[in-house]
Amino acid sequence: MSQLDLSAYQVRTDLALEAVEMATELTAAPLPGIEREMFEDNGILITRLHVQDQAGSQAIGKMVGRYITIEVPQLRNGDTTVQDRVATHMAKEFELFLQRSNINKDAKILIVGLGNWNVTPDALGPIVVENVVVTRHFFELMPNDVAPGYRPVSAVSPGVLGTTGIESSEIVKGIVDQSKPDLVIAIDALASKSIERVNTTIQIADTGIHPGSGIGNKRKGITQEALGVPVIAIGVPTVLYASTIVNNTIDLMRNHLANHNGDNDKIFGLLNQMSEDERLTFVKEVLEPVGHNLLVTPKDIDEFIEDIGNIIASGLNAALHEAIDSSNVAAYTH
Amino acid sequence: MSQLDLSAYQVRTDLALEAVEMATELTAAPLPGIEREMFEDNGILITRLHVQDQAGSQAIGKMVGRYITIEVPQLRNGDTTVQDRVATHMAKEFELFLQRSNINKDAKILIVGLGNWNVTPDALGPIVVENVVVTRHFFELMPNDVAPGYRPVSAVSPGVLGTTGIESSEIVKGIVDQSKPDLVIAIDALASKSIERVNTTIQIADTGIHPGSGIGNKRKGITQEALGVPVIAIGVPTVLYASTIVNNTIDLMRNHLANHNGDNDKIFGLLNQMSEDERLTFVKEVLEPVGHNLLVTPKDIDEFIEDIGNIIASGLNAALHEAIDSSNVAAYTH
């Protein structure tokens, strides 16, 4: 999880869902090139989004591709029953995602756990890697003895630039070249653009991971172009900036009062006139010079990151191996 | 670290320093019953406060007692040179604190590491306990063989109510009754009342730890009354509420504009008229019903908590044992 990577990734992926909402509100008509399915199961809201073409891409400002968002506010509560239900949905959604993306049932998979093992809110990728069922070596060493219902899956945690000295994307490229998977699944913790997404949301997208541009940036992505094989990214927002909290909250305050027929111009003065971007810029201007635009994570992140890592690993295990039952996905992880 | 405990502890201890500042501003005269020394050493600001009597206590609304605050904004940067300097100051301050509190050089000490080992921002106490030099058993088992310059020090981590089922204060009381120390030093991570205190401040006070009152509260304190021996509390704010971030930031925004000759009434509307408490209540009203008044901690808490734990352990080792040199305090911890 790096600041540049994440904010960029966010801009492209996180807001796919919201981009559609905003665009729909403006036009009140179906958007061209955009397909959206939403459903809710007792506190679990799932949105499947397909940006089908350039028209759709321009309409909402997102890359062409498939996106899934699983939103579960209750994930913050550490309830194991909810967790099991999310794992089951994750498994089904991921299976469907693979089908629609025409990924073959025998396709060889490399799971890449991005992030830093030693930074709890950034340890999601490594935790998922620890808990997925790995089978590639059985196919390599004793191909005739592998039980039916499994496919070759491998899994690595490439570390982060600051501790390896090598870009994760370079490490992954090297491993892909050697181990020749048909598909890469990359898991990463994300910086959230909104307070309500933190520790509540799983995002899946087939557009890969694009590090930030600008600042003479030389960093490479984990994308089909870079690796030569398709890349599905799974992300969970686990951190956010103090400025995001402030800006979101002012919005919530404004909505709250508007709902109560408050005169927001009177109460919030010019703050109420600013666009969201202007206000965020103002907030940052105040916090950053004194070092207070902290990147923060919920206090109970240790427990959350273990739980969500297990949910994603369980979901992947069931989605990738037919022999693992999606109704009992949690049994294969610790 | 528990919410009730912390907020209460904060109200009493965290603000000792600020309470003086506020009271001083109002009167522009020395406060009766309050003694204050402050000095700064290249980014390390140390304030020694003595609330000498009821007059002083009433003037600033704090318990009678001694308070030290070590403020180091650079502690957020993970710079080992700064950390070593802070450990050395911590050692000197703590030694002076013991002297002024008339704690004997041979006094037997029990160090109590409050908090939850498995919750990183709450693990400060247990980490300090892991890194202090423990000697009591040598005095018990082979009293004639202990080298000069040491005193009997023991150290325990009593756990938290949610995982033990027993109040920390009861556990500590039992251990005190059995092991009979002359002084208890209790270390705890705290919830911060301000964004600028998080991961920057060490607080020392001889008033003990007082859990929150209200809500039919039956919880007991870790105090001289409860334990029968003096209690020195060492605290570090490591978490804060989203509402604190928002409220602090609005203040910072107002100060920022006031400094730039802005018309705050125009810009902030009625927000500018509210008292800090009213604004905080408003912010909470908006965030709490939707579950967004998150208790958060900086993303790099894993590294910070290790570092500050070592600083405090190093400081205690040098302050408690003459044989450990305060100029090289860091060598005795991992």
Added chain:
Amino acid sequence: MSQLDLSAYQVRTDLALEAVEMATELTAAPLPGIEREMFEDNGILITRLHVQDQAGSQAIGKMVGRYITIEVPQLRNGDTTVQDRVATHMAKEFELFLQRSNINKDAKILIVGLGNWNVTPDALGPIVVENVVVTRHFFELMPNDVAPGYRPVSAVSPGVLGTTGIESSEIVKGIVDQSKPDLVIAIDALASKSIERVNTTIQIADTGIHPGSGIGNKRKGITQEALGVPVIAIGVPTVLYASTIVNNTIDLMRNHLANHNGDNDKIFGLLNQMSEDERLTFVKEVLEPVGHNLLVTPKDIDEFIEDIGNIIASGLNAALHEAIDSSNVAAYTH
């Protein structure tokens, strides 16, 4: 886990089972004052032993009391199906043990996890404590709201003398005095007297934990005499001395050849004439002066200690709370 404690504990508890076997072989008649039940369930061998009186105690050289041994050689393999079966047996045996010891269904329990969190083979006690369902605080804070089928259970890890400076027994005594349980259950990792017991065996006894005598030993036990309430000890051998491995293996070699009609006197020379004790003394004489009588543990101890800790915690959860089903005991631990 300390050397003195363990060897003593071993001599008294570990060999209860073997003491009976040896005594029975000699007499070929039922031993007076000894009751023994054994049964095997597909690789899980359970022995219930009751030393009823002084006659029985003298016959086998063990304290009067109840002993259970659960032996599962397959525990070394990390098979989760076997682990679940052992947890279920553990629950049933422990429930029966409580009944026969006349422990009331409402008896308040304190679980004590002895050992050192930072030494993997000694971390059994703390791991069990982390995974038991703790309820005492609910009974204290809201006695009318506790669901039926639970009893008050608390759990603490007192640490070890070397890191706290206080005897575990003193810490436990203090906590017992304050929290007033009706029964203490103490869990500890043990040094094994035989290679076949390491990482295969769970032992339960109601005779408490007796540290070693001799060497001017001042250490206190965790016993009914010391604490004023009954103590049930649960132990798992996780380490053993190099000398034990050597001595055991020479025995296995002798048995192996005897079974193949070998002339053991010819093959083993005088080694074959020595008593087991003489041989062990000889082995130690050779290894100890050069520092090679290492205390060792199996290489995969990290995984084993987690697994066995979960088994014991699961078993205790089901045995102590009627509301937790012994057929699904594993669900309540991580």
Added chain:
Amino acid sequence: MSQLDLSAYQVRTDLALEAVEMATELTAAPLPGIEREMFEDNGILITRLHVQDQAGSQAIGKMVGRYITIEVPQLRNGDTTVQDRVATHMAKEFELFLQRSNINKDAKILIVGLGNWNVTPDALGPIVVENVVVTRHFFELMPNDVAPGYRPVSAVSPGVLGTTGIESSEIVKGIVDQSKPDLVIAIDALASKSIERVNTTIQIADTGIHPGSGIGNKRKGITQEALGVPVIAIGVPTVLYASTIVNNTIDLMRNHLANHNGDNDKIFGLLNQMSEDERLTFVKEVLEPVGHNLLVTPKDIDEFIEDIGNIIASGLNAALHEAIDSSNVAAYTH
């Protein structure tokens, strides 16, 4: 650390030193093609061995190459003073080793930490990787701003086959192809062939890591042939088989009695006549069928592996970067 790899690695590397000793004893003359330097510094024994050509290789049955062994029996005691001295020697020896191997001062280095993070005695490689100073990214991203006295160093932990599904050698090959170092330094925990080497010895060799042959073995090495760049291997024996302990001890017993003029044929019978290999085979025959040929590690492995990991990381930091002073090498690791 895998059994096959290790035993093979051991046969080739571990015994270089002993092979010379045995060969020297036989001939009592300098061996052709073998250069050996030994010196001792207060409990630290260092042997530099150079197998110069095929004649030397055949004389001692080791590959042509350079070998260093640092033997420190006191490493088992956890003494920090000894550890610092070993780190300083390690730094000097490694620097000399690089010089004699004609590795350029600017050569780009990739440090590879083999082994399994979650298996304590196998975690040496990952721990070293965590503690080395990594600089390659500075050279890549801002080549003009790197302070003098550093060279490009990167570091990765490729994981183990059982958890990644990919051979470590394949992962390393991929990373080498992408990041193009001039030299690979591979660190691994080893299985010891003798009880006295466990947790006492650091071995350095420029012959790479050769996994075992036999059993239709398809596993690839981490060698110059495989990677295209030179490979220096650093190994520390941290585990050993029960059978090794037994066989070593019987030898120690025989030597002990021989030194005391014992009649070993009388005392040990035919055991005394067997060759070491025959006796080991016998021991294994007895232990393996009953599952008792345990692979074990000293009980205090958690502390040892941290300490030795820091020693090696400190030594590498000082040896690889001129700016890091070999007299104060420990300051750069945690």
